[in-house]
Amino acid sequence: VDISFASRSGSNELFHVILLNFLFYILDMCAAPGSKTAQLIEMLHADMNVPFPEGFVIANDIDNKRCYLLVHQAKRLNSPCIMVVNHDASSIPTLQIDNSGRKEVLFYDRILCDVPCSGDGTMRKNIDVWKKWTTQNSLQLHGLQLRIATRGVEQLAEGGRMVYSTCSLNPVENEAVIASLLEKSEGALELADVSSELPGLKWMPGITQWKVMLKDGQWFEAWKDVPSNRQTQIRPTMFPIKDEEKQKAMNLERCIRILPHHQNTGGFFVAVLIKKSPMPWNKRQSKLQRKLSQRTADISVSAAAAEDGAVEIVEEPPAAEDEETKESQHLLTVESEQSKKDGVCGPPPSKKMKLFGFKEDPFVFLSEDDPLFPPIQKFYALDPSFPKMNLLTRTQEGKKRQLYMVSKELRNVLLNNSERMKVINTGIKVWSRNSDGEQFGCAFRLAQEGIYTLYPFINARIINVCIEDVKVLLTQENPFLSKFSSETHKWVKDLAMGSIVLKYEPDPSKPDTLQCPVVLCGWHGKTSLRAFVPKNERLHYLRMMGVEVFKAKRKEEDFESKTEEGDQDNTKHMEEEMDMEHNELATKMEAEVDEEPIHELMESSVIEPENKMENVQPSSENAENRDIADLSSVKA
Ligand SMILES: *[C@@H]1O[C@H](CO)[C@@H](O)[C@H](O)[C@H]1NC(C)=O
Numbered sequence: 001v002d003i004s005f006a007s008r009s010g011s012n013e014l015f016h017v018i019l020l021n022f023l024f025y026i027l028d029m030c031a032a033p034g035s036k037t038a039q040l041i042e043m044l045h046a047d048m049n050v051p052f053p054e055g056f057v058i059a060n061d062i063d064n065k066r067c068y069l070l071v072h073q074a075k076r077l078n079s080p081c082i083m084v085v086n087h088d089a090s091s092i093p094t095l096q097i098d099n100s101g102r103k104e105v106l107f108y109d110r111i112l113c114d115v116p117c118s119g120d121g122t123m124r125k126n127i128d129v130w131k132k133w134t135t136q137n138s139l140q141l142h143g144l145q146l147r148i149a150t151r152g153v154e155q156l157a158e159g160g161r162m163v164y165s166t167c168s169l170n171p172v173e174n175e176a177v178i179a180s181l182l183e184k185s186e187g188a189l190e191l192a193d194v195s196s197e198l199p200g201l202k203w204m205p206g207i208t209q210w211k212v213m214l215k216d217g218q219w220f221e222a223w224k225d226v227p228s229n230r231q232t233q234i235r236p237t238m239f240p241i242k243d244e245e246k247q248k249a250m251n252l253e254r255c256i257r258i259l260p261h262h263q264n265t266g267g268f269f270v271a272v273l274i275k276k277s278p279m280p281w282n283k284r285q286s287k288l289q290r291k292l293s294q295r296t297a298d299i300s301v302s303a304a305a306a307e308d309g310a311v312e313i314v315e316e317p318p319a320a321e322d323e324e325t326k327e328s329q330h331l332l333t334v335e336s337e338q339s340k341k342d343g344v345c346g347p348p349p350s351k352k353m354k355l356f357g358f359k360e361d362p363f364v365f366l367s368e369d370d371p372l373f374p375p376i377q378k379f380y381a382l383d384p385s386f387p388k389m390n391l392l393t394r395t396q397e398g399k400k401r402q403l404y405m406v407s408k409e410l411r412n413v414l415l416n417n418s419e420r421m422k423v424i425n426t427g428i429k430v431w432s433r434n435s436d437g438e439q440f441g442c443a444f445r446l447a448q449e450g451i452y453t454l455y456p457f458i459n460a461r462i463i464n465v466c467i468e469d470v471k472v473l474l475t476q477e478n479p480f481l482s483k484f485s486s487e488t489h490k491w492v493k494d495l496a497m498g499s500i501v502l503k504y505e506p507d508p509s510k511p512d513t514l515q516c517p518v519v520l521c522g523w524h525g526k527t528s529l530r531a532f533v534p535k536n537e538r539l540h541y542l543r544m545m546g547v548e549v550f551k552a553k554r555k556e557e558d559f560e561s562k563t564e565e566g567d568q569d570n571t572k573h574m575e576e577e578m579d580m581e582h583n584e585l586a587t588k589m590e591a592e593v594d595e596e597p598i599h600e601l602m603e604s605s606v607i608e609p610e611n612k613m614e615n616v617q618p619s620s621e622n623a624e625n626r627d628i629a630d631l632s633s634v635k636a
Pocket residue numbers: 097098341342346411412413415416
């Protein structure tokens with residue numbers, strides 16, 4: 001991958017490179033506001049033709065409100081492979097996954113551990129950091145950072161990689177955390193040498209020696225010098241490892257320090273950890289590792305081993321098979337409490353459908369014989385391979401109005417962890433109930449949000465449209481059939497009224513037209529043909545087509561209307577709000593409009609995070625700074 005860091009510098013490109021090549025289970029521990037999460041999802045969907053990529057991204061944040069930023073980011077990407085959860089990252093629960101009827105601990109192949117930090121690396125952009133900086137900020141965060149990172153590596157699969165990052169340059173928040181983690185891992189973890197994966201990036205190796213300073217300016221070289229009345233502020237894990245041999249074996253120089261002048265960015269710190277064996281305190285987990293991760297393990301370990309053999313590999317003590325089983329049972333503590341429910345074989349009857357969610361509507365999977373489904377299947381001629389088991393609703397009782405869909409892996413996670421997970425959101429909307437009811441042969445119309453997932457399974461009601469038709473569809477609210485090309489007209493004539501798919505295939509012989517396929521949801525009425533596409537997406541497609549869009553009522557767009565219904569409401573007054581002409585500044589527009597929603601959200605999210613953690617909590621300014629840094633790097 002040739003990425004020019006000089007021109008498109010920013011931490012996001014770095015993450016892209018470091019995390020590239022993964023396919024499976026990904027955890028983003030401190031994910032809000034979600035720009036990196038979005039990248040992770042995009043990577044999963046690298047192949048547009050795969051409606052359900054293997055694997056998923058679980059995006060976590062401690063702050064409930066900030067979780068909705070993540071939901072917003074995820075919605076923009078229309079992925080059935082993302083789940084937003086709301087936990088304290090330092091105690092994020094161990095999840096289970098069902099592997100051919102056997103419950104196993106869910107280990108992640110990749111973890112992004114972008115911890116709360118002092119944000120001192122962002123001081124070129126954030127004036128507040130100058131005003132509020134003291135060494136105390138870092139000292140206060142160190143413990144939390146170490147706890148989060150520790151929780152992360154516990155849940156990492158053998159051979160998996162965890163990226164630890166901050167936008168701070170203080171070693172107390174960086175090398176000290178990594179060194180402590182390496183030390184207590186007793187060889188289970190190793191720092192990866194990623195230098196060859198980052199061609200063109202300027203950076204400085206991690207440091208091995210540092211001192212610790214108190215707020216009042218007192219320096220300490222070692223833990224033994226710290227007076228007892230200071231031993232709550234300064235902790236032993238903040239100091240470099242004394243033992244020179246041990247320290248050398250850690251290869252702290254493999255940590256990456258990006259200084260602001262290197263690429264003209266903020267300053268930040270990144271370390272990539274590879275897990276070679278279970279953490280010493282959870283040795284027994286090993287037998288529960290998925291076979292899948294074993295495959296990854298082979299690749300990554302051999303790559304890491306190529307460096308030097310300085311790190312001692314701890315042999316796992318042999319243990320009797322029955323003891324292993326006991327241990328694994330113990331690990332899944334919640335399981336025993338759930339054993340009653342788990343005894344059920346096959347899909348549970350709808351009455352016993354499990355409920356998920358936390359202060360959220362429940363997630364209820366459709367039962368196999370739900371009468372809702374056959375008419376839908378028939379109307380859209382769904383392929384027999386369509387995974388209807390993955391359909392869910394957000395209501396347990398009453399009429400099902402929206403049908404959502406998740407990937408089969410996320411279904412597995414949802415079903416097997418309902419008691420321990422606070423799920424904020426997952427799944428994409430694929431069908432909506434039609435207010436006009438059954439008179440159109442099918443009570444459910446397609447939803448734009450899920451159309452790219454659904455489209456490969458649909459074998460009926462697809463109309464191929466030309467680029468001019470797409471323009472008409474996107475700019476007019478309810479155009480008469482006569483406004484469309486004669487081909488489209490012909491196609492539609494014999495088609496029953498109701499929900500349709502409008503498909504545009506690019507024509508390579510006309511290079512100045514839109515060169516990517518577009519799939520729109522639409523409605524075939526008596527005399528008209530319309531697209532059911534949310535306004536923001538309409539604008540997006542129009543910009544891609546080089547049509548300039550001015551909007552008078554930008555401010556009125558709020559979070560909901562952008563992310564929720566692709567309904568009539570959104571498409572109302574489309575024409576009033578838009579004015580079109582050919583656009584030479586399409587790119588500029590795109591940049592502006594794309595960034596704006598995040599900013600609006602950021603502003604509305606300047607809410608003090610509630611102190612949900614018992615221990616040290618990062619100050620709200622720090623948390624904000626981190627996000628601003630994230631955003632600025634996206635913009636850059
Ligand atoms: C766990 O997930 C599997 C696979 O998705 C499913 O068959 C099983 O019913 C789930 N277990 C429970 C208790 O729901």
